[in-house]
Amino acid sequence: ARPCKIVEMSTSKTGKHGHAKVHMVGIDLFTGKKYEDICPSTHNMDVPNVKRVDYQLCNISEDGFLSLLLENGDMREDIKVPEDPSLANEIRSRFDNGDDMLLTVLAAMGDEAVIALKFNTK
Template sequence: MSDEEHQFESKADAGASKTYPQLSRLHGHAKCHFFAIDIFNGKKLEDIVPSSHNCDVRHVNRTDYQLIDISEDGFVSLLTENGNTKDDLRLPTNESLLNQIKDGFADGKDLVVIVMSAMGEEQICALKDIGPKN
């Protein structure tokens, strides 16, 4: 073997060090953007979740009840499908809906209130006028 030093000059560039996976490095995983409106207070909700993850979705139920009476303290008496009464709901805080319920009841109309329930909370969210009382 000789004692000569060999020097190699590389003129080829594979470019591997100048590239990177742009999508995963800069932007992360694909994401799902969720928008919702809180049914109880009307606030806009927003969440961003990676598409590879699960997310919890709340069960929301809608029930129609016939309005029987409005008490002076703001509670309503409602007739359920099986003929029992439900007396634990307050009138809604939405002024427009509140006025529609009070005015319709004062005029003697048959009213059906739509109640939305989720996560242990219930609230009157809408109203249907089914005609004058017989």
């Protein structure tokens, strides 16, 4: 199971023997890959607990790990530059430019990744 955002959902009518079915299309929060599933409308679905946190970017190591400053002053150095090439290039070029940035880290189901950047206006 992957953490997904449901982008499409439709319900089919009850058949002769059983329950209405629900057809769902979801997009993986981290990879952007599309998943589809059909299940009885009476079944429960697991919902991922998704957390977003903004960190100030302090450094990018040679091996691609980010040094991120937490609000309490601690540093995190366990998250890599994102796999999305356009976001990764923007982060690197703006960092090389000396821009003060906040990176948004998305956490769900044991995965964590940078999904966005914004300028630090403080």
